[in-house]
Amino acid sequence: MKSSIQIKLILLKLFLFVSSVIWLTGIVSPCFDYDIFKAVYPFQKQFYSVVCHQDINKSFSCSNIFFLVCARCSGIYLGTALTSFIVIFINRPLKIKTKLLVLFTLPLMADVLFTTINIYNYNKIISSITGLFFGSIVFLYILSAIENLLLQKKNQ
């Protein structure tokens, strides 16, 4: 029988998964051919402008309509959503050290730096992949912090 802490963890993981999917659905809404998404597109654009510069030259598009955030942000949120789905099936407690967080953040930092100083041109694929790594590790790091705290509370 599962303990209350384990049930709390499962519910937390499900909540995080549903939340990240809702967030991601908003970003990729141009891919859905529903009038409601088209009607609210200007408001959505304004809403997501808080989290991203929304440069269309740096954004993916679907049916010639650009996503509401840039390729890097799309990667970050996709990474979060994918990881939040995978962790539902992992029953072991996660142990993510700060070093690993730094290691997975470095590609994104390097990409930002290299494109800023023009070592190479902005590439949507590279940006989204480095963003995907970053989004995944940040999600895992935060989840592991919560898990550790709940499990230590249980052991005390």
Next chain:
Amino acid sequence: MNFKKYLPAIVSGFGAAVLSTIPGIKNFSCCLLVPGAAAFSILLDQKISKSNERILLNKSLGFGFLTGLTATIFITIFEILITYITRSNDFVQTLPQSEIIMRQWNLGPLFDDSLEMLKNAANDIEKTGFSSIYLFMILSSYFIINTIFGLIGGVFGMSLANRKFREE
């Protein structure tokens, strides 16, 4: 409410709001400044209380939320004030360009109504310096996003503060 208890979160949120008015830094407001401020508030509280105890999740989430909320309130106040004085802002300046691009996508009649509403808001800002639709839009979007990122920053700060316990 014990005001002093939450002072680090309020100060950090205010700091994030002030920094977010600076052009250039403004773009990092939600995703770096607010989570950073929330994490900072946790560490600041630990310094002030000279505590070596483990930071609990409830506290970190509370601090994160409060930092996000404070940042939302002050960012909105600053933005409304600056808009009122200048009678212009990023929204007003970029709307015509956005309209041209979005019109090419043929998004349908409902989209036209939405766009009309935004154009009315932009017109109100240019005429009077204030639009209630714009106020509602920025307040709701900043509230949702800053509190979410504040919560993330709070947990992040907790993780950093509790690192020594975890790695022991």
